[in-house]
Amino acid sequence: MQGRRSNGQECEHESPHLVTSGEYLADELRRALRGEAWHGPALQEILSNIAAEEAMQRPIPNAHNIWEITLHIASWANIALRRINGGQVEPFEGEDWPEVHDFSGENWDAAVSSMTESYERLSEVVLGMTESELMAKAPKSERTIAGMVSGVVQHAAYHGGQIALLRKSVTTYHRRAAL
Numbered sequence: 746m747q748g749r750r751s752n753g754q755e756c757e758h759e760s761p762h763l764v765t766s767g768e769y770l771a772d773e774l775r776r777a778l779r780g781e782a783w784h785g786p787a788l789q790e791i792l793s794n795i796a797a798e799e800a801m802q803r804p805i806p807n808a809h810n811i812w813e814i815t816l817h818i819a820s821w822a823n824i825a826l827r828r829i830n831g832g833q834v835e836p837f838e839g840e841d842w843p844e845v846h847d848f849s850g851e852n853w854d855a856a857v858s859s860m861t862e863s864y865e866r867l868s869e870v871v872l873g874m875t876e877s878e879l880m881a882k883a884p885k886s887e888r889t890i891a892g893m894v895s896g897v898v899q900h901a902a903y904h905g906g907q908i909a910l911l912r913k914s915v916t917t918y919h920r921r922a923a924l
Contacts, residue, residue: 766879770894771872778864784902788818788860791908795916799851799918801845804914809842811911814904816843822863826898829870834884857886867897 754922764772779789792815800812809817820840828834845852871879871894879891886893 763869766876766891767843767872767874769890770879770898771868773898774871774894775865777898777905778861778868782902786905786909788864788901788905788908791905791912792857792860795912797848797850799912799915800853800856801848802915804844804911809907811908811915812845812853814908814911815860816845817841817854818901818904819860819863820859822867822897825893826863826867826870828884828893829867829874829890831884864901867894879906902918 776787779788792811795811797812800815801810803810820836820843821914822841824836830854845856874890879894880889883890883893888896
């Protein structure tokens, strides 16, 4: 259904009522995470049924693996949230691309949970923001807070596509299907 943002622009939304920018952005974050995004599978859909042994594989030498990309996605949702809350603007040392030292199933589950929680927290905060707060400049940026959050959604789509391709080369199901 079509709705209208508070700025008058049409947007596709589940509800026919008027939506605020916060509602719209929170919905976009949830779609990037959970599903029903226009571009295809969401992060949770792409990561479902990937085992730690698959997530740690590096089918392309010198490229990031699924595990590292998942942590990177979580990091940038957390960095955006920290910026909104007035915290440190730049990533902490090692935060942009966190290193993985223990490739256990428990740590893989924790990495996926961390990504999910980071998107859920950011979505909740954005949902509670006013139009003027969302239209304010992000710290040390020419972009607005809304623009930064939109960038987090785009970041998810970009890296989700990378994960989807890597998944095809590391999962047993996809390797067998290719034979």
